[in-house]
Amino acid sequence: MTNEPNLPRGTGTLQALVIQPDFHCPLDRLGVWLQDEGITTRIIQPFSGDVIPDVIQEDALVVLGGDMSSLDDRDYHWLTDIRRLMAVAASQRKPTLGICLGAQLMAQTFGGTVARGDQGLEAGVVEVALRPDAAEDPLMAGLPNPFFGGAMHGDMIDQLPPSAVWLGMTAQYPHQAFRVGEMSWGVQFHPEISPVVYRQWLSLVNENDTVAVERAGRGMKAFENQDQIVREHTEAMARRFAHLVRTTATVATQ
Numbered sequence: 001m002t003n004e005p006n007l008p009r010g011t012g013t014l015q016a017l018v019i020q021p022d023f024h025c026p027l028d029r030l031g032v033w034l035q036d037e038g039i040t041t042r043i044i045q046p047f048s049g050d051v052i053p054d055v056i057q058e059d060a061l062v063v064l065g066g067d068m069s070s071l072d073d074r075d076y077h078w079l080t081d082i083r084r085l086m087a088v089a090a091s092q093r094k095p096t097l098g099i100c101l102g103a104q105l106m107a108q109t110f111g112g113t114v115a116r117g118d119q120g121l122e123a124g125v126v127e128v129a130l131r132p133d134a135a136e137d138p139l140m141a142g143l144p145n146p147f148f149g150g151a152m153h154g155d156m157i158d159q160l161p162p163s164a165v166w167l168g169m170t171a172q173y174p175h176q177a178f179r180v181g182e183m184s185w186g187v188q189f190h191p192e193i194s195p196v197v198y199r200q201w202l203s204l205v206n207e208n209d210t211v212a213v214e215r216a217g218r219g220m221k222a223f224e225n226q227d228q229i230v231r232e233h234t235e236a237m238a239r240r241f242a243h244l245v246r247t248t249a250t251v252a253t254q
Helices: 029-036 078-091 101-109 132-136 195-204 210-253
Strands: 014-019 039-044 060-063 096-099 113-116 122-130 147-153 155-159 165-169 177-180 184-187
Touching: 014 210, 029 039, 029 210, 039 210, 060 078, 060 101, 060 210, 078 096, 078 101, 078 184, 096 101, 101 113, 101 155, 101 177, 101 184, 122 210, 132 165, 147 195, 147 210, 195 210
Parallel strands: 014 039, 014 060, 060 096, 096 184
Antiparallel strands: 113 155, 122 147, 122 165, 165 177, 177 184
């Protein structure tokens, strides 16, 4: 699997700091869309020994997914560092997007809770119903409703942070999208992935869980059949996030 390159930052270039917790969860299409919008990326891979920085010099933060649980601090000590960085980003008003594991870490950062999913694996293409507050949200406003995106997760966001604005839900797991404060968004689904990456994830599904294996396989077929609409919807979200990065950076320099 090829990771998006760490592109050099030139004078006046916008850049997002990307935390990639797992080799199997790359930036994928999101990296291409951000680059199209003039935003380069600096990728930190804690699984390979990269250190999570204490501060954010970049213009935005993206935290990707991973096969580990957000409850696995003992085995992945740097999960604590990611939560701390999310809090720093919020204090600096840096646009932040937490994806799947990243969304769960964001929920924990601001007082929410995560638990093992009580409805089993959610996989394939999810239909996210955007809630009324999404219509006024800087990221979600104007996106298609329902919104279609890729998904694969076993844990769930059990309780949103007390201050969170609840933005989207699915029938299987309600806490699919939320915002904390002005600039921190969490999405339980995967707006970044392509069917190619999803197919590679099939080997990570617990082969002893026959229900999960069946759902993941059925989800692969759904993703291949619905990728046109998934791509349209998730690309729209990516470009709205890029717009937020640009406008926030412009305000910060004035």
